[in-house]
Amino acid sequence: MFWQKPEKPPKAEAPEIPPGSSQPEANLNEDPILKTETRAAQGEDPQAGLENIAAMKENHEQRANIMAEKSRERASMFGKVDAWMTSSVKKAVGPQLAEKIDDVLGWIPFYDPAKHLWKAEVMWQETWKDKKLSAGEKASRMAQSVALSTAAKAETMLTIMSGGAESIVKKVLFKIGGNLVDHGAESLIEASERREIDPQTQNFMNKTGAWSKENDEKHPGILKKLAEKFLPSQPQPAAAGA
Amino acid sequence: MTKTLAEIQKYVDQLVKMGEDPEEFSFWLAVYETLPDDIKVELGSNMESEVKELEQTFQPKPTVATAT
Known part of the structure; x- marks a missing residue:
């Protein structure tokens, strides 16, 4: 196959919190919910944002599947080209x-x-x-x-x-x-x-x-x-x- | 119906822009005009349908109407 599906990045693991310690301070830039809330404060619909992310992910997988399928079809054409060429050459000679x-x-x-x-x-x-x-x-x-x-x-x-x-x-x-x-x-x-x-x-x-x-x-x-x-x-x- | 090399080139340009592997398509472009007609038709159809199917993934999905 000529096209390879890119590997998914590893999921980030949640940091371990030692017992008895307080919750770490929230990072506005990393927490997806707070980020969404920030967007909401700016007039965006937070639910729509999450749906967009899900849709993008689905799109990516859909596109990868289409490409893989079409690439497989073309790979089978290599065999046809080779068979045709060999056959036509043999007939000729x-x-x-x-x-x-x-x-x-x-x-x-x-x-x-x-x-x-x-x-x-x-x-x-x-x-x-x-x-x-x-x-x-x-x-x-x-x-x-x-x-x-x-x-x-x-x-x-x-x-x-x-x-x-x-x-x-x-x-x-x-x-x-x-x-x-x-x-x-x-x-x-x-x-x-x-x-x-x-x-x-x-x-x-x-x-x-x-x-x-x-x-x-x-x-x-x-x-x-x-x-x-x-x-x-x-x-x-x-x-x-x- | 067989497609012209220019049409195939156009599909290749679109597919590469959409993330396909240019190396593979350089092979097909190089040999296209020498292929027998049935393989030309098959290849053209393959590329045309891939372009269409990939383009559809870029189309916004119809929004669900909410009750008022």
Whole structure:
């Protein structure tokens, strides 16, 4: 769900009065009844004031319920969009290429890529702010990997698809992820080859959905394959004596 | 009937003013024109009804007449 109902503030507890002591002096600014009386003295109807507060509270709950319900409806539309896009792409490319699409879609979560990349970018920035350079460097590289691999998926699809599905992928993935895509070549390959990942980075990758054991086992080496396919190859060193 | 992107943008502006999450709607705005018609209709209807229902919560309730 995209919208979360805000938590209600805790109720203020009444101060304890020690036995035998006198009542504390009333605070005109805090006592709701005295406050109401003050309002009444100013010409307001105290009962109306209380009713207004109750109505506001009811309104707030009513609005929260409406938003939650509508958000749920839209969340179900994500599934329809994804199913439509995948179906139209598969029809366009035929069964052989459709299988390749399944491979790519199966590895990288497609749902809500905007939020996916946004989280990666925020975590990347926060890591640098903490000055934890060793762990931070790894985390930032993984963030770039997320962006690059997501864009790589889009690139894979763009090369083989046709029709309206092309623009949805282009708009959603490339437009949003473009600012991170340029940096991830090295880290992408490292990520595919390195299996010694520190807990912080592993946690990061799990949170962003960039990595999972199941995916890794299901599609071994897919990161490297994507990198080889879509990243510009490194310039070859000049031959000796040339 | 499908709504235009301008109409959808207007609903989004209203919903965000009424407290909705702008991040979610940025996604829908970005992809709206590429969606198939049935999802466009469904999304437009969803936003239109949300605006109407939320607006109703701002309407003052009819006052109860008191006996004189």
